[in-house]
Amino acid sequence: MALLIENLHVSVEDKEILSGVNLSLGEGEVHALMGPNGNGKSTLLATVMGNPNYTVTEGSVTYNGEDLLALPVNERAKKGIFLGMQYPPAIPGVTNSDFFRAAIHAKEGKPVSLYSFIKQMDKATKDLQLKPDLAHRFLNEGFSGGEKKRNEIVQMMLLKPDLAMLDEIDSGLDVDALKLVADAINEMRRNNPKLTLIVVSHYERFLELVVPTHTHVLVNGKIVVEGGPELTRRIDEEGYKWIEKEYNVTLDEEETAKAPVSLGSCAVKQTRG
Amino acid sequence: MKRLVLPEGLSRYTVTSGLDVRMVINQNAETLIELNAEEDMECTWEIRVLSGVKATVFFLNQALGNVVSKIRVYAEKDAVLKVGVLEFGKAAHTLNAKIDLEGEGAVSEFHTAALANARLSYDIETEHKARYTEGYMKNYGLVVSEIPWTIVCAGKINRGAKGSKSRQESRILTFGKPENIKVLPILYIDENDVEASHANSIGQPEAEAMYYMESRGLDRKEVIGLLSAGYILPAADLFEDTSMSAYLRNLIQKKVKEWEQ
Numbered sequence A: 001m002a003l004l005i006e007n008l009h010v011s012v013e014d015k016e017i018l019s020g021v022n023l024s025l026g027e028g029e030v031h032a033l034m035g036p037n038g039n040g041k042s043t044l045l046a047t048v049m050g051n052p053n054y055t056v057t058e059g060s061v062t063y064n065g066e067d068l069l070a071l072p073v074n075e076r077a078k079k080g081i082f083l084g085m086q087y088p089p090a091i092p093g094v095t096n097s098d099f100f101r102a103a104i105h106a107k108e109g110k111p112v113s114l115y116s117f118i119k120q121m122d123k124a125t126k127d128l129q130l131k132p133d134l135a136h137r138f139l140n141e142g143f144s145g146g147e148k149k150r151n152e153i154v155q156m157m158l159l160k161p162d163l164a165m166l167d168e169i170d171s172g173l174d175v176d177a178l179k180l181v182a183d184a185i186n187e188m189r190r191n192n193p194k195l196t197l198i199v200v201s202h203y204e205r206f207l208e209l210v211v212p213t214h215t216h217v218l219v220n221g222k223i224v225v226e227g228g229p230e231l232t233r234r235i236d237e238e239g240y241k242w243i244e245k246e247y248n249v250t251l252d253e254e255e256t257a258k259a260p261v262s263l264g265s266c267a268v269k270q271t272r273g
Numbered sequence B: 001m002k003r004l005v006l007p008e009g010l011s012r013y014t015v016t017s018g019l020d021v022r023m024v025i026n027q028n029a030e031t032l033i034e035l036n037a038e039e040d041m042e043c044t045w046e047i048r049v050l051s052g053v054k055a056t057v058f059f060l061n062q063a064l065g066n067v068v069s070k071i072r073v074y075a076e077k078d079a080v081l082k083v084g085v086l087e088f089g090k091a092a093h094t095l096n097a098k099i100d101l102e103g104e105g106a107v108s109e110f111h112t113a114a115l116a117n118a119r120l121s122y123d124i125e126t127e128h129k130a131r132y133t134e135g136y137m138k139n140y141g142l143v144v145s146e147i148p149w150t151i152v153c154a155g156k157i158n159r160g161a162k163g164s165k166s167r168q169e170s171r172i173l174t175f176g177k178p179e180n181i182k183v184l185p186i187l188y189i190d191e192n193d194v195e196a197s198h199a200n201s202i203g204q205p206e207a208e209a210m211y212y213m214e215s216r217g218l219d220r221k222e223v224i225g226l227l228s229a230g231y232i233l234p235a236a237d238l239f240e241d242t243s244m245s246a247y248l249r250n251l252i253q254k255k256v257k258e259w260e261q
């Protein structure tokens, strides 16, 4: 197993967000993580990355057999873990290129030559059809929503991770950009068969281009349904309402808009897997 | 008192003990003045930029002793003057600067940048005495420990100086307690038809930015190093001479790296 998550409980400011997540990812697999808004998808990825806002109260996360929770954020990155964030922050004063070079240096343990850096940067900006002045601009500062997402993929291309977690990388992308991003991801997979992916997305369109080997649905801090690509298709067509009935879980009302049906006081029940 | 007429183009001076200098700039010129004293010193600089002249006077403080600087600037009609102060000193620097924009259309930029290792105390004032003058004051820096840094920064637009602009900005990143850094922006305006603004941001690096950069493999010090380079590097661009900007940029990178060790 590349990544093994067992009985993971996570809190933010004493509020439990994840309540016993189990997930195992084999090398080279693509796992789609779906679920209604506010159910803990980003929290799960942030916890794997080591975001200090999230406190693990129980459970474990191991990466290639090593206890990931014992490592600081940057050491996790150096092990080959990458998180493409849902909301990448802007950092004025630091240029993209200075930041990228420092990151490659940190990851590879030696400085990257200017020539090699420019070559890689050129390829990445061309592949993603970003403006060439991108390198000299401040990190994500004034970037459009779609540019920020593409800038995350540029960094993934430069850092060549073995485990990449992409949190709604498709949101904010136009149809053409979606294709470019998917192509770039698929090329990275071809170049690195070890590359394991967790892809959070609300849209079937993206998951048709980056086809998952496994699909998981996270509801109320637990994975309640697991399956293959057919699951993403069904969610796309029917939403999440059917999960309530078939898997005997309660979704918060706001999550199911059209489904004011309550299944009573029984909370989430563990599913198969 | 020493009289100094700057040569055209680029020049460079070193100061190792206290001085009283009167500088007249009558042609476009850029100069780097290195403060390299081992002991305490006090220097007075009177700088007159003649009409239509464009100049940069840049103080690079790497002194080991305490420094007291008094800078008095007079900018005549359409003169453009940039004053830089780059702090890598090991001891305190007390800086008192007064810029008089005397002639119509005169422009000044007073730009300080610091990788602060010791107490800094600034008192900077730009006075607009003529129409259409522009005065900019910028203080950028990184404070690496519990070091006090006070900045009193005043823009004064006199009656009759219509069409003038006064801007000040202080951006300081600190590792220590934010309350060690005191910035007091002051504006005196005695004319209606003017523009004036100030913006300050003082604080510790944002947690979200730290986490983002760490998630790409950088450790805390490397993150601070990159952030601070962003604060300090723009000072290097006060020179039009590209070799001098490159020299300063390298020096800044080197100092930040030294600090990261």
Ligand SMILES: Nc1ncnc2c1ncn2[C@@H]1O[C@H](COP(=O)(O)OP(=O)(O)OP(=O)(O)O)[C@@H](O)[C@H]1O
Residues within 6 Å of the ligand: A012, A013, A017, A035, A036, A037, A038, A039, A040, A041, A042, A043, A044, A053, A086
């Ligand atoms: N730093 C935080 N402080 C307070 N609450 C938080 C924090 N982070 C997450 N939460 C809460 O935890 C819950 C799960 O949030 P999370 O961002 O993981 O959801 P998500 O499944 O990614 O949703 P979306 O599909 O909208 O991105 C939400 O109720 C959210 O408000």
Ligand SMILES: [Mg+2]
Residues within 6 Å of the ligand: A041, A042, A043, A086, A167
């Ligand atoms: Mg999310």
